[in-house]
Amino acid sequence: AQRVTQPEKLLSVFKGAPVELKCNYSYSGSPELFWYVQYSRQRLQLLLRHISRESIKGFTADLNKGETSFHLKKPFAQEEDSAMYYCALSGQGAQKLVFGQGTRLTINP
């Protein structure tokens, strides 16, 4: 079974501070991990995926298979980063995308 856990429902940090949104997963095979973001009044959109190993809007995420984690990090938060963030997992060969509970990130000025 595929399961994604985001332990923090809410996260609030000051502008310029580092940000880490936690994501842990449960899956017996090789997963594909994603981070999706939903800005206010907008649809869900892909932020980044582990296979591309890229940095988007200053965010990075490393897949740690030993700890079954895919935490999202940014060294210096900006006010425009305030949004709802969802970690998601797609199983090997399977196409369905399973989401974590989401973390609402608020960046204070």
Place this chain on the structure above:
Amino acid sequence: GAVVSQHPSRVICKSGTSVKIECRSLDFQATTMFWYRQFPKQSLMLMATSNEGSKATYEQGVEKDKFLINHASLTLSTLTVTSAHPEDSSFYICSARGGGQAETEAFFGQGTRLTVV
């Protein structure tokens, strides 16, 4: 990125009636479409996965006779909520995956807010 459009964005219906929600991929062929349900301040719950031309695969606990999914073409999937009741009121979101850029990335519709009165 690719565009997925849902229609309608909001709908209010009477208890006992049926409601159809459309999900279209506008600029790519969606071989797979997903339907999610989102309760207030909660995450997206996958309801079913549909592949073009075949029957949808429903998640455990989702009534297939209540939530009818049709994926008749590579650009259109529909979700019909049959004999709707107030507890079916929710935010329904579709997403689509296809070939090319969308092969692994899923693109999302803007969602449909259903209110059953």
